Amino acid sequence: MTRISTLGEEGLIRRIARKIRTGSTVIRGIGDDCAVLKGPPGKHLLFASDMLVEGVHFRKSADPAAVGWKALAVNVSDIAAMGGIPRHAVISLGLPRNIPIRFVDGLYRGLTRCARRFRVNLVGGDTDRADQIVVDVAILGEVEQGRQVLRSGARVGDSLLVTGQLGGSVRSGRHLKFTPRFEEARAIASRVKLHAMIDLSDGLGPDLTRLCRASGAAARIDAHEIPRRKGCSLSQALTEGEDFELLMAVGRPEADRLLAWSRRNLRCGLRRIGRIVRRGQGPVVQVVDPEGRPIPVSLTGFKHF
Template sequence: MQGENAYIDWLRQRIPSSPRVLIGPGDDTAAVTWGAGPACLITTDMLLEGTCFTLEDSPIQVAGVESASPLRVGHKAMAVNLSDIAAMAGIPVAAVVSVGLPRRGGRHLGEELFWGMKERADEFGVAIVGGDTNSWDGPLVISISLFGEPGPAGIVRRSGAEVGDWLIVTGPLGGSIRGKHLDFIPRVREALALSSLVRLKAMIDISDGLSLDLSRLCKESACGAVLWSDRIPKMPGVTLQQALGDGEDFELLAAVHPTDAKRLLHEQPIEGIQIHAIGEVVSVGLWLDVDNCRKPLDVSGFQHILQ
């Protein structure tokens, strides 16, 4: 069995390039240019009942996972896409929404989902401009594609981290299974604020776990990293291992020059969040520093398994 990363690598080798495609697969969004105007950022996320969420009063339940109302599921469905735009320091603009609704109760479920998606979209000035609906005898399926534009400081990619850069995060990690993954606020405004204050050399949103998403950033930047175990911020009651691998934190992980990182730590200039420095970019390898002793980082996190 293999994870989705191997499948994505296979796809990237076979998708042809185009002069209008500025960024293809492998980043948090793609970027396409239509001509003289700004690039269009494009991202899409699919959520499956029983894998990404469980619904209240549904026979599909996952042990230990909090069930949610359709309104909260709608919030999450829109927010995960907004988080991808945030990871590129972009400005979200419009969304198209497709849903596969169960035949029984699908009308009411679809209406509640819509209000949840619209509430989160309205918070960030995003228009829902269309989509598609279908019905079947299976669980709820939601797919949203979100379109945006680069922020004033330009697109921030996963590539660009350099040896000596510090790694920063925008908030505490771990514990998403207790409900944070349903109610998080994507860091769109925070990403734009950060990009106006310092040069963000590389960035990714932590959707599948700190260690796994760090490995993705390092792969695209052709570098390694060391995490400082005692500086990783954790949600209350969360272990270090959970902070490293739980996933669905949707905080931002960025590489910045040490001088910029120290200034951000001292000034904490962005209202509502506390910035933490959690590691450093090195030439090769993924490491965890525990009591000034480096050991290999166990890369864990959520991946869809394919046979």
């Protein structure tokens, strides 16, 4: 009997996506940070959901306001990764029967704080009994038609740029307090034509692999250019995940312009960490040293199953 632990999350999603057919109002369905749907004239709708589960994404002892913040922030990050603007969210809560009401109050304090910060309307949802705390947020956003940035558009020769610093997010507690790169994504996307973008939830290694696979390409990363958070090893920066930084592929001249602009205008920082190359027989993502020699390092992140 096959269990999902042998299939993994990626395998599961591929298995599901194969069987699903969608209509002509769906511009992009399963397989990106958000679905892209036909919207009002000149606009597309963005639609996504992200679930947090106690014991997997946070501990019961965590600050409930931080859990609430994170539950919405990960969804705002998904909208940001498409180049869009978050608008409305619904929240499904699974709660153990004996949970103190101050936990729920705290959770909503965090949710509403994040909603105010990113001008998201909390418009509904569902509340049910469950053995574990489960917070599932579905978000609706929009993007100007033709301005959506998918995972699948990276081209050979593109520069790979990443915001912020990577690694140590879970250990430091940053994963519960991070600020989604919404303003940064909008500022960047208004300046240059991005070919592809993804937010780093599982780690640079696995998420860059996803972007490459979706684009039918490969990537070569300069180990010394990866912006590591203080105290983090190369391996930690590549695989710990929960960074919620943005990774983008953009033509080389545009990347030069963007990097020059970012020095004065992007507080979180922007780094060129490598480039998109042709997909060959070798690994999809290769990490190299300053002499261009491959570094043997695992790119596998957190396993959901």
